[in-house]
Amino acid sequence: MxxxxxxxxxxxxxxxxxxxxxxxxxxxxxxxxxxxxxxxxxxxxxxxxxxxxxxxSSTTVDKEDIYGKYEIDKDMFKGNDADWQFRHFSFEINKDEEFVFFEYYDNQKIKSKHKGGVEFVEGYASPHLKITHIEPEHQVVESEPLLVRTKWDFYYVFKSKKFGNVFFKKKEEGIFSKF
Incomplete structure (x- = not known):
């Protein structure tokens, strides 16, 4: 060449x-x-x-980009199931490398919290997320979710036994996120 x-x-x-x-x-x-x-x-x-x-080119995701709150990405699949998942599931990864998965009641009150640790496996184009010691276990939470990088953004895919692929995107925060 x-x-x-x-x-x-x-x-x-x-x-x-x-x-x-x-x-x-x-x-x-x-x-x-x-x-x-x-x-x-x-x-x-x-x-x-x-x-x-x-x-x-796909966006480069750094460890600092991964920290934050995530919600169901309703743009991936539209409809009642996606809306229901959006109202009932979210998670966050904080800088203390702690993973917290939230499950909500219909009235948006927290039904349960599932906590675990986070490890970042280097050696990939972007850090590979590994969730450890999740207590109590939840059928949506997978120990190694798939990070999908797009041109301008990224999202995570969890493989749920009940729902199939569940897509989470990072919540937009800031003054321009409402527009």
Whole structure:
């Protein structure tokens, strides 16, 4: 692959040298303009590809990004089941590396809390979350939820025996989260 890039660079350099030599021999300004346009084209193409690859790349999630409160992502699946899950489940991961899963009654009062520890396994593109010692156990909470990174955000997927995949997104907090 490196050889291909080297050959590509040599060809680009060779063509631009031809434009310079033709300008030097003939003093025709068209060859000077072709040389400038040629390098301008490649520079803008490279810059465009760089910007497009940045926009299309998955977000990088750091340990600090993971801390916070999470709620059911109703955008993944719409309907009564998603609304019910949204009203009844949430969790948070705090900076003391503690995991707390909340289950609510219909009146939004806390029905139960399920606490556990959090470990971050490094060596991946983003830290891998591992939930340990969850007490009492809950059928939604999985010890190693799947982190899914999108272009601008991320979410967690828990595999529940009762509900299948349960999607949690981080709660937006701040002055612009209401808009």
């Amino acid at each position: 490196m050889l291909i890039w080297f050959m590509f660079f040599i060809i680009i350099l060779g063509i631009s040298l031809i434009f310079l030599l033709l300008y030097d021999r003939t003093k025709n300004k068209i060859f000077k303009k072709l040389f400038i346009g040629y390098w301008l084209f490649f520079s803008l193409s490279y810059l465009t590809l760089f910007v497009v690859s940045f926009i299309n």
